[in-house]
Amino acid sequence: MRLRSLALAATALALTTSLAFAETFTGKVSDTMCGKKHMMAGATDAKCIDECIKGGADYALVIGDKVYTLKGDKAQLAKLAGAKVVVDGDLSGDTVTAKSIKPAQYPRRPHPTRPSF
Numbered sequence: 001m002r003l004r005s006l007a008l009a010a011t012a013l014a015l016t017t018s019l020a021f022a023e024t025f026t027g028k029v030s031d032t033m034c035g036k037k038h039m040m041a042g043a044t045d046a047k048c049i050d051e052c053i054k055g056g057a058d059y060a061l062v063i064g065d066k067v068y069t070l071k072g073d074k075a076q077l078a079k080l081a082g083a084k085v086v087v088d089g090d091l092s093g094d095t096v097t098a099k100s101i102k103p104a105q106y107p108r109r110p111h112p113t114r115p116s117f
């Protein structure tokens with residue numbers, strides 16, 4: 001009986017843990033100063049983001065029309081400035097706290113169909 005309730009408790013715990021999930025967000029790395037559009041004349045998006053961060057802005061994740069503040073590894077974000085990324089993290093209000101960030105990949109082609117024997 002005791003073993004059984006332990007197993008149940010473990011299952012319940014596993015369920016709760018998987019419910020406290022990280023969401024996946026796909027968007028473009030920007031900064032909170034510029035948001036969707038970078039205004040710095042003659043500079044690339046990455047350069048503009050770099051300057052804005054130096055000027056005190058936070059990194060931002062632009063998803064469609066929405067601009068979220070993006071908290072994460074700044075060194076990594078600096079490399080991905082202006083790039084399309086896939087972020088695993090938590091959304092709270094307008095802030096995405098990243099657990100992992102990776103460059104977005106183009107959709108994979110379906111596997112070529114193999115002849116069946």
Ligand SMILES: [Cu+2]
Nearest residue numbers: 034048049052
């Ligand atoms: Cu900027």
